[in-house]
Amino acid sequence: MTMTAGSGDPLVTAAVVGGGPSVQIRDLTVAYRIAGRDMAAVAGIDLELPPGSITGLVGESGSGKSTLALALLGAVQKPGRITTGSIEIDGVGDVVTLAPKAVRKARGAQIGYVFQAAQNSLNPLKTVGRQLLDLAKSHDVDDKQSLVRQAKSLLERMGLDAGRMLDAYQHELSGGMRQRVGIMFALVLNAHLLVLDEPTTALDMISQANILSIIRDVSTDRALTTLVVTHDIGVVAEVSERIAVMYGGRLVEQGPTTQVLRDPKHPYTRGLIRAIPRLHGDPALAQALPGRPPTLGTTPETGCVFRERCDVFARLQLPACVETDPRPTPIDGDRLVSCHAVASEHQQADREARA
Template sequence: MTDTLTTAAEVSVSGLTVLYSTDQGELPAVSRASVDLPTGKITGLVGESGSGKSTLALSMMNAVPAPGRISEGSIEVNGVGDVTKLEGKALRRVRGGALGYVFQASQNSLNPLKTIGKQLLDLGRAHDVKDLRELVHRAKELADRMGLDGDRVLDSYQHELSGGMRQRVGIVLALVLNAKVLVLDEPTTALDMLSQSAVLDIVRTVHRERGLTTLVVTHDMGVVSELADRLVVMYGGRIVEDGPTTELLQHPAHPYTRALITATARITGDTATARALPGRPPDLTTVPRTGCVFRERCALAMDVCAETEPELLAWAPDRRRACHAEPTGAEA
């Protein structure tokens, strides 16, 4: 795959295809995706619901739920190797170890029947942590830094915490074993505006202070436009565009990215002109199997778009797009 990144990659996804079983057989939720998470940067993975973002993110921990499976590709994590080859103990060690993962809020990963402190100890034991008191101490310190009362939080059950607090607890548990890579799936979804910006502030701060490599997965272009150094746009299981945030927002090169930006009032600064994207995103069974996956909603669609799937190619330094239309003159 063409790659113009000059910085080192902490995580390198290459030719990743992930299949789920449906009543029409196994179908790809992610198709031949190649993307790097540059060391020390915040990458935003954005696209409408169903575009395959969570599946791509879960793959980084080799945690695609069966009977779903990674059928092709590799995911190299610095200091770990190809996580798609790991299993058993080695895999459990990576999850929550080198890779900290905060699950989508709706699919809450916290156990409702155990206090947060108990879950912290479980995590420590699963990772053969010798000094559990030290682990608790570190968790409290992290929690305090995030504006939580560490002692109180560790004694709490998840239902005693607000959505914003739960999200912070998720980050504490993801980082307490000194993860180098932090993956947050929809960290602000289902939070009110105030808690949203509090959580985003925390992500920014811990990212910087701990020198993390961070991936923020969200359907909300507004969230990542303020937070991420780089954006990766997904549609129908494909990466359709990526590049540095500012450049990508100023000069989107894929019609889908343009549509996403236009639909985001927080970027256009104008609620009245923020138009919802016409049409609906496809699912596994309805995504076109030949040609461009976006063509049915695309104003620029041409004959070739129905016949040939556009490749994700570099068209400018550090910019890639998968589109048959002319790259220049089409910017929003």
């Protein structure tokens, strides 16, 4: 990898060597203080992003997936704050305890972020090129020429006419083009951790397919550690090696994508996959998940957050589901599932295997 614009910064060089950093999130809780009460938007999250991998974080609105992504950037806004836990990023440190200035430096230089609806993150009054120079200024990049070169090569890599793009205003670009420009901005300072929030929402199917293949390609080319945050399990299925499913602020299931899709363990994951209409088979096989996702105010304070919509709880009525929040149980190697029923089934199978 050639040294690029951002590499004059001492903070950057540490992480550049050897590609994407590993990320360890431990027992992370982010609470919003509303009307004198702390309400947890995400609670007790354990998540590891292996270096150089693509992880898909799936959840519905209000599941806490965007809050988790913001925490990773050290960008949780008041009235929200991180109440417990740590986010250790290789070469950066623990984002939770790092000084705000250091976190700000790491953003852009080491952590690239592509916002949901890229059109809203571009300045409508300035050309893309102008905004690139602003970025150079805010990150103290002296070698502007090499920054522009890097930007052009990224844009061309994504199939765009780079010269035209830099001269364009955001309203002159299609949704797919804006999303590519967003990815360029996230990577132009040579970040090796890439976070994309709903990168394909509001795009057409064909644009979506193109953006997904770009995400796959740049992640491989640059050995990035990538987190794709989305509500669409299809997006994750197409692009990521690992999947993490969020519900009501909890990570309910995680593991290798193909394994989770083939054999989902958590009742929510099962229901979510079943609720997606497919192009083959009997359409009636798709089934709606009853109930609706909880919001900050309606998340149950004790017990499993999913139990109201859970078919297993409806059948078994396990007392544990009402009493305690299930912790992640490791199963089948590197899969984690937070469900009392799955855990007890697993223990039983374990006992039988030993007997």
